[in-house]
Amino acid sequence: MSTPTDAVPHGLQAIPTDTVNLADYARHAQARMDTGAWAYLQGGAGDELTLDANVRAWQDLQLLPRVLRRTAGGHTRSQLFGRTLAHPLILAPVAYQQLAHPEGEMDTALAAAAQEAGFVLSTQASTRLEDIGDAVAADDLRGPLWMQLYLQPDRAFTKALVHRAEAAGFDAIVLTVDAPTSGVRDRERRAGFRLPPGISAVNLSGMAPPPAREVPPENGHGSALFDELLHHAPTWDDVAWLRAQTRRPILLKGVLHPDDARQALSLGVDGLIVSNHGGRTLDTVLPTARALPRIADAVGSDMPLLVDGGIRRGTDVLKALALGARAVLIGRPCVHALATAGALGVAHCIRLLRDELEVAMALTGCATLADIHRDIIDTP
Template sequence: MLEGEPPEFPVAYEDLEERAREELDEKAFAYVAGGAGAESTVEANDRAFDAWQIVPRILRDVSDRDLSVELFGSELSAPVLLAPIGVQGILHDEAELAVARAANAVGVPMISSSVSSYTMEEIADELETTGWFQLYWSADRDVAASFLERAEDAGFEAIVVTLDTPKMGWRERDIELAYLPFLEGQGIRNYFEDDAFCDRLETDDPWADPEASLESFIDCFGDASLTWDDLSFLREHTDLPIVLKGVLHPDDASRAVEHGVDGLIVSNHGGRQVDGAIPALEALPEIAEAVGDDVPVLFDSGIRRGSDAIRAIALGADAVLLGRPYAYGLGIGGEDGVEAVLRNFLADLDLTVGLSGRASVDELDRSTIRRAER
């Protein structure tokens, strides 16, 4: 790596973001980088990590390190998954296909979004590493059931149900730019090529009347009427593990376990839904304590470096989701950009685990960190 030639892609997250700002279309960058309202939750997610400090230990054999973890019967080489990010076509023409190839090269699992720029089947065909499918629970139950069936048939190994987005958040950057990618035909392939969705339309070809088709998509995208009783619908339509994303309260976590879900993702959607929401990292310890070893707890929202992953795992996460960093890598370098981001992140994680005096992910616990003095 350090052979006299500077890396092709930025290493620091801040430099990645700045390069993306320079190279991406203004609307595309704002859509990825932006958050809800004044974006205080985005900033709070970042600050939350500063409240915890790693306590390195010495004279421990860390010559060999094991970052592997097991989730739902699959062994992962590291406790890292690619978070579901929609409409990746606004960042690069090859979108999720480029991300899938980069994930294959590095061996990191990918979570594919409902609002992807390629269909879930096309992404699954490209994906050789572990793949999960993220479901935006449609208000049209036939569409939701169809997505679940298609994801299972395509070979995805788990269903991630995002529950913090029954409606889109108040995102001021997008409003000021009058931009919603769906209205430009981005992120709708899974819908427009779905039999159940097409049954909602007056024509068999959604592209024959795109305005009417997009209106139907907007109408059925999310379901604000969902309650705990509706979780049984998911189990009726898939045998895959069900992971709920968007959990921020320990009571919700406990109730989810009571309803038989298989995993949880502590997340505030990267600060994109509720301005002023609790930082996801602040919610993590109570949720991990509430569910204990009953189900895996994953963490999303604010992971930028290996040290962030270590702190989240020490606070109770079994694995973390990486989001904006790889999106910026995609935007500035396609497959190569994503692969560079992932290799840098994993190298940072491996090195920092060892330098903290731990030889495996299993050794990362509350003794690894302490609260920073204020």
């Protein structure tokens, strides 16, 4: 089992000795972070009901273990898009990670590579995608390296961004589809959050603002959202357009409805991430633990599924795999670890979760990920 060490290499931050799980990192991160930055990175939409429900839904699922099964020699390896994963843990895209630590996404990416975890870089990262690619793309032992994409109003810029990611060594494109507009984030507004000087979405630098739309008075409704912004929001036609721009695997992130999963499959999308944006866009939407099995039933084995939202324990990872996910994405906990102890904290966070998953597998009689099925979850 992984424990913090007192022997910290020069230049690395020490992990607090009382840090034994992901919740401990949240506590330490809040004490270290600026109030506004904490509100931005930790908060959710509205009353934060979905934010809380994401965590609770995994906790509410009860395991039904099998005993006396041979698990010696087991492992957590699997295959995804032609790549061997040492374990099913991938770091989710989180914007502006320099709010949590000066090295931001670079420390997170290096820690992920060191722990053989996947890493997804946000379009709104505060670190250049080329710098991330130079640092980790050539590492033979790293996990998947993916680029998250928000389709921009300037499709030529979007195309160039995708090609930049390809050239930098990113393995897949993750298109976020559940945020045509930002959610109503009360906590963030109360804190008066603004990006501090020196932190920006550097990979969008140079993009021209969308041209203003001329809306005749008789056609307008006095809504900046409906009359202007949503005219640039992506549709299924844009998914087909993106499919034509790249040969890399494309995953859609933010799918909760089975019908949307089926449509994605029909358009040649390679994978889905069952996600509600960590409760940051639409409040009271169902938690991902409840959405996942419905999506799995809709697409069967025809499309790899991943899931994020509220995963805090190795038992949560086990439950996600039992409900049909091939891998899970971890967002806030790794940012908490980044804020607490930089790259060392993120690496420790990943190791803690992997250790917990292995223990959960052993105690439910599962030697490999292929042994994990829905029947290890009790269904009343």
